[in-house]
Amino acid sequence: MRSKRLFTIRFRFYSKLLGALTLLLGSLAPLSNAYAEVKLAKLFSDSMVIQRGQPFNLWGTAAAGEGIKVVFNGRSYSAQANGQGRWLVTLPAQSASTGQTIEIHASNSLALSDVAFGDVFLAGGQSNMEYKLDQVISRFPEEKTLDHYPDVRHFDVARHYDFSGPQSDINGGQWAKAGKDTVGRFSAVGWFFAKDLSERVGVPIGVISSNVGATPIESWMSLEALQAFPEAQAMAYKLSNETSRMALRAEYAQQRKSWLRKNPNQKLPWLIKHSTSLDFKPTGFYNAMIAPLQPMKFAGVIWYQGEGNTKDPKGYSDKFRGLIGLWREYFAQPKLPFMFVQLANFQKPDMQPAESRWAELRAQQAEVFSTVDYTSMALAIDVGERHDIHPKDKKTVGERLALGARHWVYGEPGVDYVSPMVSDARASGARVVINFDYIGEGLTVRGDRLSGFAIAGEDEKYVWAKASLQDNEVTVWSDSVRKPKHVRYAWATNPEGANLYSISGLPAVPFSVEIERY
Structure with a gap:
């Protein structure tokens, strides 16, 4: 029993x-x-733009060892997934076209429809690049009611960060063609940049928008690229370890609680939120939002960033040079054009000449333009807003970025794409004579009198200076400085009133120089 x-x-x-x-x-x-299903990387979808004029890649995942066949324009191309289930097919370069279909066959079948071949630009940086057209539409209402939209297509890379290393795929995104119902979701700078180019060159323009507000430049660099910056690299190493990462997250949570206990009934300040968030630490967004785009090919990069580094602008030029070199190497395009924006004017103008971290960072950006080939710098010191770090005039910025692309990407002859830059400043008695490079057809003053200059002697105590323009030379002086040694132009967080321009309409680049003697 x-x-x-x-x-x-x-x-x-x-x-x-x-x-x-x-x-x-x-x-x-x-x-x-x-x-086991064959899948494409998330960057690929209907209505996408693929870079013309270069062999292009399709890639994705499948079962290990599975054979993949890609059919395009009546020809077949084969590949086999590797041991990790990754596959890649390279197809021949194409000329500009639209309405193409690409089929992928294996254990299942996929198809991409309405594919265009044109010029693809990667739009990187922080919030002023991220800002959507809908957020500035009050300034440009006509952009939502155009009778005809150029063939501009936009892909917004989903926000995601990862400290474990470069990722094989992004978190998501979708291609969209410009139209009344879609254009409002485009990067505003990206839209005006692409619209200008599309209307000039007559080919589809794709913008892959991969940017996150408030990010410092270190967030968009790899672990190896940070080797020259030990503090940032040490943080990146720390975050790459899960145990250390969780401990840091707990430490940040405690810092927030401690502040709130000391400041009851108050909202946590943005600066504390930012400093105690993992999001903005080194390498995170590069690993998750840039590295997975390899091996895509691009016509160029547009970049709007720098506000996130104004707290400590020293060394920004070295970091920016490192980022440009990293991206060019990573995408195997050593001459990839970089068109970037110099910081806009912001905050209340100074009553007297003063030091400025924003001015220092602008100088670092200008140094990058002067020392790195295949770059252009779009000025924004005349389109900012004193009360808003996100100025609404994204049209001027986008079109100034497009000037650089017209030169470097399209080889347009005679395009004036560089703002006037100081070449030398020499003292003659109590006056300083300044000459400029990149003046195009010449220099001009917007307004009744030239302003924006400050002058100092050996003591470096700056005072506002008088200035005049004659025969493309600027003369600067002050009755209170008998032996000038230093001169500055537009050297302020908000250099409102600086009004020296090229005749073609580009503002002169801010500068601070030591004066030579005759």
Whole structure:
């Protein structure tokens, strides 16, 4: 009797175990089948733009060892997934076109429709690049009611960060063609940049928008690229370890709680939120939002960033040079054009000449333009807003960025794409004579009198200076400085009133120089 009961118990136990195993295997089967399905990287979708004029890549995942066939323009191209289930097919360069279809066949079939071949630009940086057209539409309402939209297509890379290393795919995104119902979601700077180019060159323009507000430049650099910056690299190493990362997250949470205890009924300040968030630490966004775009090809990069580094502008030029070199190497395009924006004017203008971290960072940006080939710098010191770090005039910025692309990407002859830059400043008695490079057809003053200059002697105590323009030379002086040694132009967080321009309409680049003697 006892053995019979024991048999019954064991039978029920093994029956339940077998049922559980069957259920488990059944639940795993769909996952296994899903993994075996051929998939494209998330960057690929209907209505996308692929860079013309260069061999292009399609890539994705499948079951390890699975054969993949890509059909395009009546020809087939084959590949095989590697041991990690990754595959890549390279197809020949194409000329500009629209309405193309690409098919992918394996255990299942996929198709990309309405594919365009044109010029693709990567739009990077922080919030002023991220800002959507809808956020500035009060300034440009006509952009939502155009009779005809140029063939501009936009892909917004989903925000995501990862400190474990470069990722193989982005978190998501979708291509969209410009139209009344879609253009409001485009990067505003990206839209005006692409619209200008599309209307000039007559080919589809794609903008891959990969940017996050408030990010410092270190967030968009790799671990190896930070080697020259030990503090940032040490933080990146720390974050690459899960245990250390969790400990830092707990430490930041405690810092927030401590502040709130000391400041009851107050909202946590943005600066504390920012400094105690992992999001903005080194390498995170590069790993998750830039590295997965390889091996895409681009016509160029547009970049609007710098506000996130104004707290400590020293060394920004070295970091920016490192980022440009990193991206060019990573995408295997050593001459990839970089068109970037110099910081806009912001905050209340100074009553007297003063030091400015924003002015220092602008000087670092100008240094990058002067020392790195295939770059252009779009000025924004005349389109900012003193009360808003996100100025609404993204049209001027986008079109000034497009000047650089017209020169470097399209080789347009005679395009005036560089703002006037100081070449030398020499003292003649109590006056300083300043000459400029990149003046195009010449210099001009917007307003009744030239302003924006400050002058100082050996003591470096700056005072506002008088200035005049004659024969493309600027003369600067002050009755209170008999032996000038230093001169500055537009050297302020908000250099409102600086009004020296090229005749073509580009503002002169801010500067601070030591004066030579005749």
